[in-house]
Amino acid sequence: MSDFLKHCTPWPEALAGEYRRKGYWRGQTFSALLDERAEQYGERLAVVSGQTRWRYRDLAAEADRLARGFSALGIGPKDRVVVQLPNCAEFFAVIFALFRMGALPVFALPAHRKLEISYFCQHAEAVAYIIAGQHGGFDYRNLASEVKAVSPGLQHVLVLGDAGPFTALHDLPDGTLPAPPEASDVAFFQLSGGSTGTPKLIPRTHDDYIYSLRGSAEICQLSPESVYLCVLPAGHNFALSSPGSLGVFYAGGTVVLSNNSSPDHVFPLIAAERVSVTALVPPLVPVWLDAAASLKPDLSSLKVVQVGGARFNSEMAARLVRELGCTLQQVFGMAEGLVNYTRYDDSDALVLHTQGRPISPDDEICVVDDEDQPLPAGEVGHLLTRGPYTIHGYYRAAEHNARSFTADGFYRTGDLVRQTAEGYLVVEGRAKDQINRGGEKISAEEVEHLLLAHQGVADVAIVAMPDAFLGEKSCAFVIRRDASLRAVELNAYLRKLGIAAYKIPDRIEFADAFPKTGVGKVSKKILRQIIEQRLLVASQSG
Ligand code: OOB
Numbered sequence: 001m002s003d004f005l006k007h008c009t010p011w012p013e014a015l016a017g018e019y020r021r022k023g024y025w026r027g028q029t030f031s032a033l034l035d036e037r038a039e040q041y042g043e044r045l046a047v048v049s050g051q052t053r054w055r056y057r058d059l060a061a062e063a064d065r066l067a068r069g070f071s072a073l074g075i076g077p078k079d080r081v082v083v084q085l086p087n088c089a090e091f092f093a094v095i096f097a098l099f100r101m102g103a104l105p106v107f108a109l110p111a112h113r114k115l116e117i118s119y120f121c122q123h124a125e126a127v128a129y130i131i132a133g134q135h136g137g138f139d140y141r142n143l144a145s146e147v148k149a150v151s152p153g154l155q156h157v158l159v160l161g162d163a164g165p166f167t168a169l170h171d172l173p174d175g176t177l178p179a180p181p182e183a184s185d186v187a188f189f190q191l192s193g194g195s196t197g198t199p200k201l202i203p204r205t206h207d208d209y210i211y212s213l214r215g216s217a218e219i220c221q222l223s224p225e226s227v228y229l230c231v232l233p234a235g236h237n238f239a240l241s242s243p244g245s246l247g248v249f250y251a252g253g254t255v256v257l258s259n260n261s262s263p264d265h266v267f268p269l270i271a272a273e274r275v276s277v278t279a280l281v282p283p284l285v286p287v288w289l290d291a292a293a294s295l296k297p298d299l300s301s302l303k304v305v306q307v308g309g310a311r312f313n314s315e316m317a318a319r320l321v322r323e324l325g326c327t328l329q330q331v332f333g334m335a336e337g338l339v340n341y342t343r344y345d346d347s348d349a350l351v352l353h354t355q356g357r358p359i360s361p362d363d364e365i366c367v368v369d370d371e372d373q374p375l376p377a378g379e380v381g382h383l384l385t386r387g388p389y390t391i392h393g394y395y396r397a398a399e400h401n402a403r404s405f406t407a408d409g410f411y412r413t414g415d416l417v418r419q420t421a422e423g424y425l426v427v428e429g430r431a432k433d434q435i436n437r438g439g440e441k442i443s444a445e446e447v448e449h450l451l452l453a454h455q456g457v458a459d460v461a462i463v464a465m466p467d468a469f470l471g472e473k474s475c476a477f478v479i480r481r482d483a484s485l486r487a488v489e490l491n492a493y494l495r496k497l498g499i500a501a502y503k504i505p506d507r508i509e510f511a512d513a514f515p516k517t518g519v520g521k522v523s524k525k526i527l528r529q530i531i532e533q534r535l536l537v538a539s540q541s542g
Helices: 013-021 030-041 057-073 089-101 114-123 140-150 206-221 237-241 246-253 262-274 284-295 314-324 346-353 400-404 442-452 486-498 525-542
Strands: 046-048 052-053 078-084 103-107 128-132 154-161 188-191 201-204 226-230 254-257 278-279 305-308 327-334 337-341 364-369 381-386 411-419 425-430 434-437 440-443 457-467 471-480 505-510
Touching: 013 206, 030 057, 030 089, 030 206, 030 246, 030 346, 046 057, 046 089, 046 486, 057 089, 057 140, 057 411, 078 089, 078 114, 089 188, 089 254, 103 262, 114 140, 128 140, 128 411, 140 154, 154 486, 188 206, 188 434, 201 206, 206 337, 206 425, 226 381, 237 246, 237 327, 246 254, 254 262, 254 505, 262 284, 262 457, 305 425, 314 346, 327 457, 337 411, 364 411, 400 411, 434 457, 440 442, 442 457, 442 471, 457 525, 471 525, 486 505
Parallel strands: 046 254, 078 103, 078 128, 103 188, 128 154, 226 254, 226 278, 278 305, 305 327, 471 505
Antiparallel strands: 046 052, 188 201, 327 337, 364 381, 381 411, 411 425, 434 440, 457 471
């Protein structure tokens, strides 16, 4: 067994056999899928991004050119490649090129910085890192130089646009393609929202992911006429596959990309491209609704707005339906697998007050207490799940896997849910040590570890605090060694280390000691209450 495979946990044979027998896993790879679509829908528009308009045949041809180029550089099957591109047509050409040759993209977010990217490169032993030269006022080539200096296995930095000292994507040599991968092979790595010291990589296979696309495309009634606007980061699981861009390609529709989610930019795009469906995180919804009320844009083509990634309150849900006059679809999913949708013909009660039900009849849902015992129907408990597109293990994380999965292979989502009589899930809270900052996930432990390494910090605990706009923000409680240490210094320290800006604590509260639980652990529950109370008092006096 290769080293690589040793680090990926396959589905147990009995389940895999069942998923194949039931026709969920059909033995198709992404490469074969794109070829099939290029054959069927060659002249139809696949991707729109700025001035770029690619038909399916253009996308397939560009993926082919890149695959030959990657191959000529020496990138081969099973090689890991960290992909950090903004929302652009080339993102899809790059990933389909890697799929075609059986190389494995790791989907980094544009917001990731030195610490995260070097960790992905080192942990995945990546041979290549693919970036846009410059984007959003940030020079990724500088980042790449820093990453390269600490990642000995990284052989290639490939750049979209002006490559500087690196290799330009538009100027690759021509090579020959290796034998294609198998559908049961890992196709790429998603990133976990995480609740541990280091981010976790999620291996997804062609078989399992394509099943989730097919299921999603069906539920979302996608067709070649569908036009999907992608404003969330294209590599995130929601925007990629729920149904996301790949679900739209599955159906032969068109993906319109934007790096800017602001109404001024997006409303004219919706009108011009006749966008029919889009996906938002909750904080974007009031921004769009307020702007729609004053700008009165032409949104007549827009039939469905999906909202997911974080808790969406039911008043805002009702406002969306009322004011935009389109169908709301709540989406509760996770990069590890399981995705739930409200359905288009569901009652208002289900659409406004639940986060939907699973894609597959074979998604197993268990709601359990702290001792893993099943709870009576309708009670709130930990959500465990297993199914045809939910992983059985993170990549190279044996110890963590023992905690994150039950002995019979159920994934511990860390979400607290209840299941309605109709089988719909309502997300009631979270047991995992994570902050959900308007859909962006922060692992408390990851940032705590970094702060603890600062010489002025004796102890630290990071918790979520309520925020009117984002739903939650992060608050770091810090015990100082030195009373002169200031919050700005800690923030500057984190920024200098190189972490994504959204992980930098929104607020730092200094403390002399932490409240403890009965067993002597830091009580984050009490810390959350303390900061909530302080914010309340501040808002009343301010
Ligand atoms: C999506 O994926 P991730 O991996 O960034 O985050 C998953 C976690 C869930 O475990 C849950 O804690 C939270 O995000 N979440 C929601 C939610 N959707 C996700 N919490 C409350 N309400 C919702 N609707 O976020 C993701 C992946 C695929 C589709 C949609 C979202």
